[in-house]
Amino acid sequence: MSNYTKLSISTTEEQGDILTAYLSDFPFDSFDYGDGLLNAYIPQGEFDKCKDGIEELLYNEGILDYYFEDIEQQNWNAVWESNFKEVEVKNRVLIRAPFHEARPYYKGLEIIIQPKMSFGTGHHATTQLMVEAMLTLDLKGKRVLDMGSGTGVLAIVAAKLGAKSVLAVEIDEMSEESVRENITLNDVGDRVVSVCGDASAIEGQEFDIILANINRNVLLADMKAYCATLTKGGKVILSGFLKEDVPVLLKKAKALKMKKAQQQSHDEWYSIQIEK
Numbered sequence: 001m002s003n004y005t006k007l008s009i010s011t012t013e014e015q016g017d018i019l020t021a022y023l024s025d026f027p028f029d030s031f032d033y034g035d036g037l038l039n040a041y042i043p044q045g046e047f048d049k050c051k052d053g054i055e056e057l058l059y060n061e062g063i064l065d066y067y068f069e070d071i072e073q074q075n076w077n078a079v080w081e082s083n084f085k086e087v088e089v090k091n092r093v094l095i096r097a098p099f100h101e102a103r104p105y106y107k108g109l110e111i112i113i114q115p116k117m118s119f120g121t122g123h124h125a126t127t128q129l130m131v132e133a134m135l136t137l138d139l140k141g142k143r144v145l146d147m148g149s150g151t152g153v154l155a156i157v158a159a160k161l162g163a164k165s166v167l168a169v170e171i172d173e174m175s176e177e178s179v180r181e182n183i184t185l186n187d188v189g190d191r192v193v194s195v196c197g198d199a200s201a202i203e204g205q206e207f208d209i210i211l212a213n214i215n216r217n218v219l220l221a222d223m224k225a226y227c228a229t230l231t232k233g234g235k236v237i238l239s240g241f242l243k244e245d246v247p248v249l250l251k252k253a254k255a256l257k258m259k260k261a262q263q264q265s266h267d268e269w270y271s272i273q274i275e276k
Contacts, residue, residue, distance in 0.1 A: 003072050004029070007040040007054065010065040017125070017268040019241050022057060024215040026050050029172070031124075044070065066072040087129045093157060098185065100204055109160045112185045112198045113151050114178065126239040130154055130213050131262055136262070139163045142208040147226070148218070152179035152194065154211045159188040163209070163217040168194040169201050200224040210236040213271075216245040220252055227256045230276045235261065237269035 007028075009019060016038035029045040032039050032203035047054075047068075052233040087095040089170060092108040097115050114140050131154070140162035151170035158166045168183075170176040173188050183192045199222040210226050212219060220239055226236055236258070238249060243265070250260055253274045260271035 003044045003070060004041050005044050006069045006071050006084065007042070008067055009038045009040075009058070010036055011038050011063070012036075014268065015207070018242065019061065019063070021240075021245075022061070023054070024240065025170075026054055027218055029175070033059060040223065072197065087128070089128050090135060092135055093131055095153060107117055109157065111153060111156050112158070113156075113182055115151075115154055125193045125266040125269040126213050126271065127153060129269060131157055133262065133264060133271055134158065134161060134211070136261050137209065139209060143206060143231075145169065145202060145205075145207040145210045145226075145229070147199070147202075147210060147212040147222070148192070148214040148215075150175055152182045152192070154213065155179070155192050155194075156186045156188055157184060158209070158211070160186070163191060166192040167205070167207075168203070169199075170190060170194065171198050172198065172223075192218050198217055198222075201269060202226075202229050205229050206231055208234045212236065213239045216241040216249065219249060223249075223252050224256060225255075225260060227276065232276055233260075234272055235273055235275045237273050239269065239270060239276050241271055242268055243268060246272060248276060250274075 011019060013033055016033045019038055027043065028042045030041045086100055091212045092104055093111060094103065094108060095111045095113055096111055108152040119205050134157060139158055141164045144158040144166045146158065146168045147167060149155050149170045149267060152168050154166040155166045168179050170179055173196055176194055179194040182202050183189050183194060202225060207229050211231060212226065230236060241249065249272060258274040258276055259270060261275045264271045
């Protein structure tokens with residue numbers, strides 16, 4: 001197992017959300033906030049390649065109070081599990097870990113996610129925004145793409161909301177392993193397929209609903225690929241960006257003959273829904 005470097009920044013939670021968006025352009029695997037510190041975790045091999053760029057970003061943002069610390073992945077997983085709490089979205093979707101007590105009488109969807117070093121455990125505002133948007137759609141019988149699936153939580157929610165088939169695409173090998181593990185935990189292997197790759201993995205396919213909770217730069221680069229695979233009348237739900245990114249993404253969507261259908265926000269984070 002590879003070791004990780006933890007970047008800890010002394011900041012407010014509000015500013016931490018903004019920094020998270022900027023730092024997402026680097027290959028960080030996960031973020032958390034507590035006790036006045038934003039913590040960001042990156043594989044040491046990747047950190048060695050982009051340390052200068054990270055420090056330049058922090059300097060440009062006026063951030064001087066930060067430090068780096070090498071940690072072992074096993075220790076990180078233990079810490080993350082100890083802090084992992086259940087998340088409930090709109091009283092309709094409960095996201096919990098295997099070590100949380102089961103709720104057999106819960107009336108909504110119960111999603112089990114094994115917390116590891118990957119995005120999409122349900123705690124981040126953008127994941128909750130995506131789930132909220134999904135709850136407004138009829139996914140029954142639909143073909144769904146979860147692009148940049150992280151832990152696979154959105155793919156699993158889609159399957160449990162009645163999707164006919166779901167393709168989960170994740171570029172990071174370790175995260176993709178987590179997706180497959182969570183597919184099994186939630187007994188949705190008959191409808192959800194996980195692959196490790198980028199937007200090229202969806203060429204030649206068709207989807208009715210596309211979910212993409214990534215970051216602005218990746219969304220801009222891949223939106224053409226999403227639209228090429230989207231059926232007429234299909235919808236794309238995007239998140240992972242801030243308010244100032246919304247006009248840029250909508251401009252790109254308009255150029256691809258897509259129109260805005262919905263917009264939501266949570267704290268500093270936004271999601272938009274566009275349709276073909």
